[in-house]
Structure formats: structure tokens, C-alpha cells
Amino acid sequence: MKNNIFLLLLLLAILLNGCATTETVTYLPKRDFVGKETNGSMIFLRSRQADFIEGELIAVENDSVYILTKSQFTPCGKLKAVAKTDVAGYTLRFADSKNYSWTIPVFTIISLTHGLFAIVSLPINWMVTGSLSSAANRSATYTMSRLKIDDLYSFSRFPQGIPSEVDKTALRLNLPQCTGN
Amino acid sequence: MKKILLLFSGVMILQSCFDVKPTTFRRTYKDANELIHSTPKLSTVPFLKAHMKDGSVYILSDTWTQDTITGNITGNGKHFDFNRRLMKEGVFEIPYDSLALFETNNQLQNMDEEFSSTLRALTVTNLIVTTICITNPKVCFGSCPTFYLCPTENVHYSAAEGFSNAIAPSLEYADIDALGNVNVGNEPFQLTMKNEALETHCVNSIGVYAVPVEHGYRTCHTNHDEFYRCSREVMPFKAVAAEGTILRQVAYDDKLERFSVSDSFNMASKEEIFLDYHLPDQTANSVGMLLDFRQSIMTTFLIYNAIAYMGDEVGDVFARMENGENLSERLKNGIQKELGGIEVYLKNNKSQKWELQGTFYETGPIAINSQLIPFSKQNLSGTVSVKLRLNKGLWRIDRAALAVIDKKVEPVKYTPTRVLRNGEIDVKAISQLSDANRHLISEPGDVYTLFFDSIPAQSEMDLFLRSEGYYWEWMRDYWLKEKNMTELRKMILRPAAYLRQQAKSYKQYENQIEEEFWNSRIEGKIFTRNEK
Numbered sequence: 001m002k003n004n005i006f007l008l009l010l011l012l013a014i015l016l017n018g019c020a021t022t023e024t025v026t027y028l029p030k031r032d033f034v035g036k037e038t039n040g041s042m043i044f045l046r047s048r049q050a051d052f053i054e055g056e057l058i059a060v061e062n063d064s065v066y067i068l069t070k071s072q073f074t075p076c077g078k079l080k081a082v083a084k085t086d087v088a089g090y091t092l093r094f095a096d097s098k099n100y101s102w103t104i105p106v107f108t109i110i111s112l113t114h115g116l117f118a119i120v121s122l123p124i125n126w127m128v129t130g131s132l133s134s135a136a137n138r139s140a141t142y143t144m145s146r147l148k149i150d151d152l153y154s155f156s157r158f159p160q161g162i163p164s165e166v167d168k169t170a171l172r173l174n175l176p177q178c179t180g181n
Numbered sequence: 182m183k184k185i186l187l188l189f190s191g192v193m194i195l196q197s198c199f200d201v202k203p204t205t206f207r208r209t210y211k212d213a214n215e216l217i218h219s220t221p222k223l224s225t226v227p228f229l230k231a232h233m234k235d236g237s238v239y240i241l242s243d244t245w246t247q248d249t250i251t252g253n254i255t256g257n258g259k260h261f262d263f264n265r266r267l268m269k270e271g272v273f274e275i276p277y278d279s280l281a282l283f284e285t286n287n288q289l290q291n292m293d294e295e296f297s298s299t300l301r302a303l304t305v306t307n308l309i310v311t312t313i314c315i316t317n318p319k320v321c322f323g324s325c326p327t328f329y330l331c332p333t334e335n336v337h338y339s340a341a342e343g344f345s346n347a348i349a350p351s352l353e354y355a356d357i358d359a360l361g362n363v364n365v366g367n368e369p370f371q372l373t374m375k376n377e378a379l380e381t382h383c384v385n386s387i388g389v390y391a392v393p394v395e396h397g398y399r400t401c402h403t404n405h406d407e408f409y410r411c412s413r414e415v416m417p418f419k420a421v422a423a424e425g426t427i428l429r430q431v432a433y434d435d436k437l438e439r440f441s442v443s444d445s446f447n448m449a450s451k452e453e454i455f456l457d458y459h460l461p462d463q464t465a466n467s468v469g470m471l472l473d474f475r476q477s478i479m480t481t482f483l484i485y486n487a488i489a490y491m492g493d494e495v496g497d498v499f500a501r502m503e504n505g506e507n508l509s510e511r512l513k514n515g516i517q518k519e520l521g522g523i524e525v526y527l528k529n530n531k532s533q534k535w536e537l538q539g540t541f542y543e544t545g546p547i548a549i550n551s552q553l554i555p556f557s558k559q560n561l562s563g564t565v566s567v568k569l570r571l572n573k574g575l576w577r578i579d580r581a582a583l584a585v586i587d588k589k590v591e592p593v594k595y596t597p598t599r600v601l602r603n604g605e606i607d608v609k610a611i612s613q614l615s616d617a618n619r620h621l622i623s624e625p626g627d628v629y630t631l632f633f634d635s636i637p638a639q640s641e642m643d644l645f646l647r648s649e650g651y652y653w654e655w656m657r658d659y660w661l662k663e664k665n666m667t668e669l670r671k672m673i674l675r676p677a678a679y680l681r682q683q684a685k686s687y688k689q690y691e692n693q694i695e696e697e698f699w700n701s702r703i704e705g706k707i708f709t710r711n712e713k
Contacts, residue, residue, distance in 0.1 A: 035285075128303050135292075
């Protein structure tokens with residue numbers, strides 16, 4: 001019984017993996033335009049102190065990861081540095097992808113209209129929509145297990161590191177009200 | 182556990198079908214020399230990103246060139262400042278010494294089209310099934326209480342289904358189904374009763390008939406609820422139907438069933454199956470026809486049609502039925518009589534005429550029934566020819582054997598001693614099942630576990646389930662739209678004409694639904710008689 005519950009939870013976690021939604025970031029390119037973007041990728045970083053930091057990846061230097069975050073008081077961004085040794089995990093979103101997680105509940109409900117045939121259609125729908133959502137999510141993201149922290153730099157705004165002549169307090173998020181783009 | 186693992190594996194396998202991402206698609210180079218010498222197929226790189234020491238960036242399109250003598254990169258593109266504001270667009274000449282880093286990217290494939298086409302295919306398939314179920318809900322929902330020897334089995338492995346014809350209190354009846362040969366161990370024998378449909382089941386009583394097994398014998402149950410000890414089963418050496426030989430399908434109780442499709446012009450069209458057996462000369466005992474069979478979805482379709490025709494008057498019609506109007510008898514003698522059962526004929530070798538021995542009839546498309554019809558003629562030997570006459574598209578036959586009858590036996594009846602409802606002890610249920618004037622009410626999703634503590638432990642028994650009761654079908658909104666009292670009257674008063682008229686609409690989804698539902702069982706499972 002415990003095994004069943006564990007496996008069901010695991011399955012649910014995999015299905016819901018595709019449900020991880022993020023704030024719409026307009027500057028992220030579609031997959032077939034990746035490389036033409038000028039800003040860093042979006043990063044969702046979890047520190048060992050269980051802090052969650054979300055924002056544009058600015059640079060990865062020898063000992064720190066720099067992220068430009070947005071808050072109520074700093075709508076155009078504030079640079080935060082996290083020591084590499086403090087990073088517990090992250091998800092890097094490098095492209096804009098459609099969110100297919102809505103298909104899981106929708107097709108579950110559709111299966112209910114199949115009566116006895118739901119015995120067949122429900123697991124098939126779960127398998128396909130779960131896989132689809134997860135695959136769509138994975139098609140535009142890297143996690144720590146797939147992309148090591150030392151390789152993160154190439155997805156930052158300044159892969160060479162933050163230039164010394166750049167005023168760190170003058171860095172702005174790529175939002176129309178901040179850059180005028 | 183196995184099902185969850187299967188689902189889990191399915192998700193994993195399907196996920197791997199979507200090749201979503203190459204491991205590396207982005208490369209960076211510290212200088213022009215590295216860019217030239219380390220980039221595979223540099224000429225095919227679509228554009229170049231040049232990160233400058235001052236934090237700005239150039240994005241050059243695929244016309245860029247580099248001059249190693251002057252130490253410049255020249256190209257058409259855009260220049261952005263450190264906050265990625267566009268500074269200039271046009272032709273640039275970028276000196277190497279102001280560059281911090283080059284970046285190239287392999288072009289990634291846009292997966293949206295692949296995802297969308299997968300979703301389109303899934304949507305179309307789902308909509309087809311939904312449309313069928315909405316337009317013909319009779320085939321998709323429900324069918325009386327289902328009983329299981331193993332509580333984790335699904336509807337495809339149901340051991341029995343109870344009182345399928347009893348769609349109203351006045352139609353209540355007791356139904357006996359073979360559960361097969363069961364070895365009772367140290368644990369008390371238990372049965373699981375599920376309500377897997379949109380129905381309210383009113384169960385009057387449940388009992389188990391048991392006959393101790395003697396080596397070399399099995400107990401057979403007749404269509405008149407008698408029990409016989411049978412010593413031997415003889416499989417046919419020839420079995421022929423309209424499509425040719427069907428010996429492989431009807432020789433063994435292996436769930437490989439023989440079935441036909443309905444007639445396109447008349448749902449009541451009949452067909453014949455011819456079976457030849459060889460009995461040794463010394464057979465002095467009585468012999469009977471032992472048939473493992475169940476119905477297709479045709480009867481479900483018709484029962485649900487009848488209820489849908491009643492529309493919002495369903496309550497009135499059932500009230501009239503309960504108040505003595507002979508509607509139920511008319512329904513039963515009309516449509517049921519028109520479709521008929523499986524008639525068994527024995528060939529008289531002297532007169533060469535077919536003589537009717539009896540008729541098998543049991544409603545329900547889920548559990549396989551195993552029943553016996555003893556032949557009236559004694560001391561048969563040599564080649565015995567049997568003919569089955571049955572309605573096309575209505576019956577599925579798993580096995581058609583002859584059984585050599587030893588003697589009539591009386592089973593011992595056991596009643597449940599403990600009941601769990603959805604895993605919790607239900608004291609009330611026991612009193613309801615033991616009182617002939619009360620009913621156990623089971624709602625959709627209910628699972629009852631019935632314990633029969635008085636069946637002796639460490640025994641081998643041939644068991645039969647006796648269930649008595651009736652059920653109420655839940656009305657669906659979309660059924661109300663199908664109200665048609667004229668059609669209901671036609672169904673009752675002129676069943677032959679009605680069955681001709683409905684033949685085409687039934688045909689439309691018969692093949693698809695039958696195949697999809699019954700072929701969806703998990704292959705490879707070894708069925709035993711107990712699991713039927």
C-alpha cells in the first residue's frame with residue numbers, strides 16, 4: 001500500500017512537472033530563434049538557505065552567480081549575488097515554450113465522459129498529456145542535473161563576467177518601462 | 182501496484198519519444214583564433230554574437246566575415262548597450278582587441294508543431310469516443326453490480342455480474358453465476374462487490390453455493406438452477422459457423438471468444454453454429470451441453486434506449502410498471518423474445534432431424550457465464566452433432582463442450598458473515614442482506630468486501646454466486662433530449678419492426694466500441710476458471 005502511494009505521488013510529481021508555470025517573460029525567444037536574444041536566460045534558483053531567487057541571469061563568475069531580480073520596490077531590477085557554494089538547485093529557462101499543463105485536467109475530465117471506456121482512455125490520456133506537458137517544459141529549460149553551474153555562464157547576459165566599467169546599480173531588466181525598448 | 186508501474190513506465194517511455202533538447206547548442210570562444218579553429222562547420226553557423234569588453238553586444242547576421250590580417254570582424258547586424266538597448270543597426274567593423282567573447286548557437290527545432298500534432302491526434306480520438314458516448318450513452322455506461330474474487334481486478338476480469346435485467350423493483354430476481362473452482366486457504370473466503378456504473382444498486386441478498394470438489398469431477402450449473410456433478414468434458418473436433426471453422430475459439434475456456442457482428446438490416450437476424458463431438462462407445466451416462474458465454478453490448482444498448490425514450494417521464498413509466506401495468510412483461514416478452522437466447526439442438530441420427538434441448542440466456546456483457554443443458558437423450562455414443570441457433574452480434578462464446586454428467590448434487594448455501602464498505606466495517610449491511618424485506622443500497626464507487634467465514638478453510642470447492650436485487654439507472658441530462666414515447670411504444674408493441682429500424686444506428690458504432698472495449702484487456706494474463 002505504501003509503495004502504491006509512493007508510486008502514485010511520484011507519477012503525480014512527474015505529471016505536474018509539466019505544470020511548473022513561470023511569469024511570462026516577453027524577451028525569451030522561441031526555440032527556433034534561440035541565440036538571437038540579447039539578454040540572459042531566466043533563472044529560478046534555490047539557495048541552501050531555502051531562498052528562492054528568480055530573475056535574469058546576468059553573469060556567473062568564479063565564486064558567484066549574479067541575478068537581476070524584480071520586486072515591488074525595484075521594478076526595473078536589483079542585482080543579487082549568490083555564492084556558488086550556496087546554490088542548492090536551479091531551473092534555467094532559455095526559450096519561450098507553450099504551457100501544455102492545462103491538458104492534464106482537461107483530458108481527465110474528457111475521459112469521464114467515456115463511461116466504461118475510461119478504463120482505457122484515462123491512463124492513455126494521462127500518459128500522453130503528462131508526457132507532453134513535461135516534454136514542452138523540458139524543451140525550454142535546463143535543471144542543475146542537466147547543466148552544471150560552471151556551464152551556466154553561457155546563458156547569462158555577460159558570459160565574459162560583468163565588465164568592470166559597467167555600473168552594477170545601472171543594470172535594468174528588459175522591460176519596456178525600464179529600457180524604453 | 183503493477184498498474185501504477187505500467188502507467189509510470191508509459192509516461193517515461195512517452196517522454197523519451199519527444200526529443201526535446203540537444204545537450205549542447207551554445208558555444209563560446211575567448212578569441213577569434215579559437216572561433217576559427219574550434220567551430221565545427223563555421224560557415225553554417227547562422228549568426229555570430231560578439232560580447233564586448235564594455236558589456237555591449239553585437240549580433241551579426243550570416244554575412245559576417247573576419248579579416249585576420251587587420252584583426253577585424255565585419256558584418257551586418259545590430260549593436261546593443263549593456264542594458265540591451267538598441268544603439269545602432271547596420272554594417273559594423275569590430276576590432277578583435279575590444280572583444281571579450283564570441284558566442285555561436287546551433288539552431289534548435291521548434292517543437293510546438295510536434296506537440297500540437299500529438300495533441301490534435303489525442304483530441305480527435307477523445308472526441309470520437311465522447312461523441313459516441315454522448316450520442317449513444319447506452320454503450321458506455323453501467324451494468325449492474327460486478328463481483329470479483331480478487332479485489333484489485335478491473336471490469337475485464339469480473340467473476341460475475343448480478344441481476345442485469347432487473348432495472349426496476351418489480352423486475353427483481355435472483356441470478357446464479359459460476360465462480361469456478363476455488364481453493365479456500367486459511368483466510369476466510371471473500372468476494373468483492375463493486376458499483377462501477379451510474380446506478381443505484383439495491384441488493385436484497387447475496388449467497389454462495391458450494392459443492393466440495395472430488396478428484397476428477399467438476400460441478401456444472403444448469404440454466405434452470407440445478408447442479409450436476411460432471412466427470413468429463415469433451416471438446417468438439419469440428420466447429421463451423423458462417424465465417425468458416427471456429428474450433429480454435431470455442432474449444433477451450435481461454436477467453437478467446439467467437440462472436441459475430443450484427444446484421445446491417447435487422448438486429449434480430451439469426452445465425453447457426455454446427456459442432457461435432459466424438460463420444461466413446463462405453464459412455465452410458467447422460468451428456469449435456471456446457472457453454473461458456475456472455476452477451477455483446479447489444480442488450481445494454483436496447484435497455485438504455487428504452488430508458489432514454491422515457492425522457493422526463495421515466496418516473497411515471499416506472500411507477501406504472503410498479504403499479505401492475507404489464508409493461509415489464511411486455512418489454513421482456515417483446516424485445517427479449519425477439520432476440521432470443523442460444524438455442525441448443527441435438528441431431529437425431531436416426532431421423533436426421535434437429536431436436537431442441539434447451540436455451541441458454543443470461544443478460545450482461547461483462548462476466549462469462551458457464552452453464553449446462555442436459556440432453557434429453559441418454560446413452561449417446563460415437564459422433565454427436567449439435568447445432569446452436571443464436572442472434573447475430575448478440576452472443577460471445579468462449580467454449581462449447583459436452584459434459585458427461587455423473588449425478589445431480591445439492592450445494593451448501595453460505596451467506597456473508599462480515600461486510601466491509603469501502604474498507605470500513607459495515608454492520609448495517611449484514612442485517613440488510615439477511616432480511617428479505619430490506620435492501621443494501623450501493624451507490625456509484627462503492628466497494629463492498631463480503632466475508633464468508635463459515636466456508637470451511639483448507640477446502641477445494643466449486644462455488645456459485647447467488648445475487649438477488651434490482652438497480653436504478655441514473656438519468657443523464659442528455660438522455661432527456663432523446664425522449665420519444667412513440668419509439669418506446671414501438672419498441673414494446675412492435676419489437677420486430679423496431680429491431681429492423683435500429684439496425685443501422687447500432688451498426689454505426691458496434692465494431693468500434695466492441696473491439697476497443699474488449700481488446701483493451703491486458704494481454705498475456707493467464708486466465709483460470711476461477712477468474713472468469
